[in-house]
Amino acid sequence: MNNFSLTQVETAEEAVKTALLSTQNNRYIAGGTNLIDLMKYRVENPEHLLDINALDFSKISTLPEGGLRLGATATNSDTAYHELVEKNYPLLQKAILSGASTQLRNMVTDGGNLMQRTRCYYFYDTATPCNKREPGSGCSAIGGFNRIHAILGTSDECIATHPSDMCVALAALGATPCRLLGKTVHAVYHFLNFTDCPATIRNGIPIWNPANLLLRSICRKMGFQAILNI
Amino acid sequence: MEYKSYPETQEIELHLNGNTEKITISPWTTLLDALREYFKLTGTKKGCDHGQCGACTVLVNGKAINSCLSLAVMQQGKEIITIEGLSQGENLHPVQQAFIAHDAFQCGYCTTGQICSTVGLLNMKRGDSPEEIRDLMNGNICRCGAYANIYKVVEEMKQKEVQGTS
Numbered sequence: 001m002n003n004f005s006l007t008q009v010e011t012a013e014e015a016v017k018t019a020l021l022s023t024q025n026n027r028y029i030a031g032g033t034n035l036i037d038l039m040k041y042r043v044e045n046p047e048h049l050l051d052i053n054a055l056d057f058s059k060i061s062t063l064p065e066g067g068l069r070l071g072a073t074a075t076n077s078d079t080a081y082h083e084l085v086e087k088n089y090p091l092l093q094k095a096i097l098s099g100a101s102t103q104l105r106n107m108v109t110d111g112g113n114l115m116q117r118t119r120c121y122y123f124y125d126t127a128t129p130c131n132k133r134e135p136g137s138g139c140s141a142i143g144g145f146n147r148i149h150a151i152l153g154t155s156d157e158c159i160a161t162h163p164s165d166m167c168v169a170l171a172a173l174g175a176t177p178c179r180l181l182g183k184t185v186h187a188v189y190h191f192l193n194f195t196d197c198p199a200t201i202r203n204g205i206p207i208w209n210p211a212n213l214l215l216r217s218i219c220r221k222m223g224f225q226a227i228l229n230i
Numbered sequence: 231m232e233y234k235s236y237p238e239t240q241e242i243e244l245h246l247n248g249n250t251e252k253i254t255i256s257p258w259t260t261l262l263d264a265l266r267e268y269f270k271l272t273g274t275k276k277g278c279d280h281g282q283c284g285a286c287t288v289l290v291n292g293k294a295i296n297s298c299l300s301l302a303v304m305q306q307g308k309e310i311i312t313i314e315g316l317s318q319g320e321n322l323h324p325v326q327q328a329f330i331a332h333d334a335f336q337c338g339y340c341t342t343g344q345i346c347s348t349v350g351l352l353n354m355k356r357g358d359s360p361e362e363i364r365d366l367m368n369g370n371i372c373r374c375g376a377y378a379n380i381y382k383v384v385e386e387m388k389q390k391e392v393q394g395t396s
Contacts, residue, residue: 005238006257006303033299036260037280049257051304077293081356101369102347104281106293107300 001039006049012057015050024048030073031107034116041124043117043133057111060084072111076100076166079110095169113166114177120160121145131157242303247271247315257303262286264302265312273313273342277371284370287343287350288312292395294350294369311395313342316349324392325349328383336374344370348384352394357384 006029009015019026027046029035030053038044057073060082068084079085080096100108122128122140129138141149141159149159162168241254246269253268262279265271265288274297277285281296288297289311316323325348328334335341347370357363363384372380 001258003237003256004258006301029301029304032301032304033281033296036299036301039258040280049301053304077354081354097365101281101284102350102366103284103287103294103296103369104299106350107295 001036002042002045002047004039004046004049006051008051008054010054012055015052015055018050022048026050028052030109031075031112033104033107034112038117038124042126043124070110073109076105076108076110076113077102080105089169089173091173092166092169095165099165110166113164114170116163118160119163120149123160132160240303242306244302244305244310245308246310247312253302255302257301259302260298261288261300261302261305261310262297265297271312271314275339275342277339277343282371283340284343284347285340287346287370289346289350289353289395292350292353294347296369311346313345316345316395323349324390325352325383325387325394328386329380332379332382332386334376334379334383335372336376340370340372340374344372344380348380348387349394351384352387352392357388360385363388 007018009018015028019028024047025045026048027035027044027050029049029051035044035046039046053073055073057071058075058078059069059071060074060079061069062084063069068089070079074082076096076099080093085093096105099105117123118132120130120132120141122130122144123132125140126133128140131137131139139158142156146159148161150161237256239254239256241252244251244253244264246265251269253264255264255268259268262274262276265274266276274288275285276298277283279286279298281299284296286296286298287294289295290300290305290308292309292311316326322330323345325345329341329345334344344367347367351357351363351366354366357366360381363381367380367384
């Protein structure tokens with residue numbers, strides 16, 4: 001891993017302000033299982049980490065109009081074994097429990113699950129071109145070793161599969177990633193646009209289009225505040 | 231992007247095996263490296279170092295986690311228990327005793343992680359079916375293939391309603 005610094009933030013406002021105003025390459029960290037792994041491979045090289053575990057976004061609750069809200073920092077284990085999920089959302093429970101291991105599920109947060117990156121070999125191999133890692137550099141998987149790559153939803157730029165089991169269930173359930181602004185909930189993203197989907201074309205915009213990069217950037221900066229309405 | 235040319239360190243306080251310990255470390259030190267290199271608690275093993283093998287499993291607030299994918303500075307204020315903290319002096323934890331009784335290891339490299347995962351499973355109060363036991367233990371790889379006897383340990387602990395750490 002590179003030589004980075006880390007601070008614990010106490011409030012969401014502090015976290016967002018720090019990230020938006022900073023000139024450093026920041027990343028939020030909660031469970032950290034994907035980010036730290038990527039840092040060990042030098043795929044991610046943040047200068048500064050903002051530890052958001054102190055923020056109170058771990059609640060899982062019912063919505064007044066029906067449905068369920070998952071807090072971004074609720075762990076995958078707490079979500080899968082939550083009585084509301086166990087009783088009403090067996091698809092979500094089975095999807096979470098079919099992924100990773102007990103140890104990882106105990107660490108991984110729901111927000112982090114959405115933000116995780118693809119497991120494409122070439123994304124991890126910094127010696128090879130990868131449009132997801134370095135937009136515009138090319139896709140090594142197309143024409144490379146791609147037996148386990150995507151069949152549906154691909155583009156000329158990328159054929160990497162999405163890595164999350166939980167996200168498949170959430171997409172099927174019509175979940176909506178939301179952002180909290182003060183006490184107001186904004187359903188700002190379509191689920192498939194929010195996650196790191198197989199196709200790198202979103203709404204007709206290639207991954208290296210500045211508008212798209214800005215959206216991803218906002219997602220990365222705000223992602224921890226995401227809550228999910230099912 | 232400019233990286234810092236020297237390692238910054240900070241003093242942190244960890245609740246480790248019932249004791250409060252202070253160390254001065256760099257933020258990028260994983261909990262695994264802190265345990266092994268700073269506290270000399272070498273019972274926790276480094277296997278893959280990428281959260282795939284489970285050799286580094288420890289308990290944090292009673293839950294099994296991969297210490298290789300966790301930064302030590304992020305564990306302040308939490309109760310960390312390693313394999314060294316499970317026994318009471320010379321008295322082994324029931325899970326440790328059962329691993330011996332069932333001959334549930336061969337080379338032993340994965341064993342401390344397997345034991346911590348078993349204790350974590352008991353803490354969760356889950357594992358009521360063979361399928362669930364296998365799922366909850368699937369984060370620990372044993373290349374010697376001692377799975378059958380490891381399973382017997384977990385099954386016995388569940389039948390005897392042995393307490394984990396909580």
